[in-house]
Amino acid sequence: MEKITRLALLSTTALFLLCTPTSGQSPAKSPAPGGPADIIAVLKKAGQYTTFIKLLKGTQVSDQINSQLSGSTQGITVFAPTDSAFSNLKTGTLNSLTSEQQLHLVQYHVLPAFYSLSQFQTVSNPIHTQAGNSENGQYPLNVTTSTGNQVNITTGVVNATVSNTVYTDGQLSVFEVDQVLLPLDIFGVAKAPAPAPVADSKPVKSVDQDSDDAPAKSKGPADDDDSGALGLKSSPFSGIVGLLVVGTAFLAAF
Numbered sequence: 180m181e182k183i184t185r186l187a188l189l190s191t192t193a194l195f196l197l198c199t200p201t202s203g204q205s206p207a208k209s210p211a212p213g214g215p216a217d218i219i220a221v222l223k224k225a226g227q228y229t230t231f232i233k234l235l236k237g238t239q240v241s242d243q244i245n246s247q248l249s250g251s252t253q254g255i256t257v258f259a260p261t262d263s264a265f266s267n268l269k270t271g272t273l274n275s276l277t278s279e280q281q282l283h284l285v286q287y288h289v290l291p292a293f294y295s296l297s298q299f300q301t302v303s304n305p306i307h308t309q310a311g312n313s314e315n316g317q318y319p320l321n322v323t324t325s326t327g328n329q330v331n332i333t334t335g336v337v338n339a340t341v342s343n344t345v346y347t348d349g350q351l352s353v354f355e356v357d358q359v360l361l362p363l364d365i366f367g368v369a370k371a372p373a374p375a376p377v378a379d380s381k382p383v384k385s386v387d388q389d390s391d392d393a394p395a396k397s398k399g400p401a402d403d404d405d406s407g408a409l410g411l412k413s414s415p416f417s418g419i420v421g422l423l424v425v426g427t428a429f430l431a432a433f
Contacts, residue, residue, distance in 0.1 A: 215248035221346045221353055222259060230265040234273075240309075254293025254350045258332065258341070260359045264330045268359055280365050281285075286310040287318055287334075287362045293352055296344065300324045303309065310362060318362045332356065335363035 219241050222228040235241035244255055265273075276284065286309035294302070304321040311317030321333045330341035339358035346353040 199313060211280050215245065216346065216348060216351050217254075217423070218244045218248075218257060218351070219355070225345045225353075225355075227261045227263070228259055231259055233423075234281065234285050238278075238285045240282070240285045240289065243309075245290070248351055253291060254352070256290035256292060256294045257292075257351070257353045257358045258288045258339075258360060259345060259353055260288070260356050264357055264359050276365070277368075283310045283318065283362065284365065287320070288356075288360055293350055294394070295347065295352060296328060296330060296354075298342070299330050311364070318364050320360070334360050336361040336366045 185239050219232060219235065222232050222235075232241075235244075244257070247255055257295050273281070289309040290306060291309055299322050302322055305319035306322055308318050321334065323333070323409075325331060332339040332341070337358050337360065339356045339360060341354045342357050343355040344352070345355050
């Protein structure tokens with residue numbers, strides 16, 4: 180019985196020594212956190228962003244976002260329109276855009292920096308988007324806040340509201356918007372062409388009409404009648420007078 184007791188004590192001691200970490204051995208660490216969030220995975224998990232996901236993939240903007248999240252410390256902010264927001268667009272709007280315009284439309288929904296909702300209260304407008312440099316007047320986007328920390332977005336074509344925070348981790352923030360953000364550079368109203376000059380309807384005077392501009396007619400001897408005297412050529416008795424003069428000269432000769 181005593182041998183059995185000793186064997187049990189020895190077994191217990193050996194088991195304890197095996198389970199106790201040796202000096203300098205650190206405890207097991209939890210798995211390292213995964214890499215940056217994937218924008219497509221975030222939107223798929225949230226649901227109701229099918230059209231926006233297609234545009235992100237088709238324009239490869241999703242790859243640009245994921246690449247920037249991996250290599251940048253500034254972060255990314257995405258305004259994600261819902262499928263309902265896209266359905267409110269006029270039929271054929273997206274199909275009428277060129278590939279370059281679709282690219283700029285999607286990039287217009289992406290800010291090259293991380294913003295929380297509270298940071299929009301002090302942001303300087305217009306905000307720079309991935310579509311272009313707003314400081315040079317390209318694709319301007321204005322964000323303001325109102326009572327209750329509501330974030331409003333103005334593009335110059337539509338007014339939208341941030342209706343929900345889809346995802347945020349300090350590096351990527353995704354906000355749901357109730358309207359597709361239509362940039363002024365693509366959807367702005369075209370300026371009407373200037374009206375053609377109106378032709379002068381005033382009739383041109385003919386030189387035959389009595390006018391101060393018409394050339395004056397030259398006067399002949401018969402027209403110069405200002406003195407009131409009868410010229411020989413214009414008098415009806417000029418022929419008779421001529422005969423009397425000739426007759427008188429003939430009689431004087433004899």
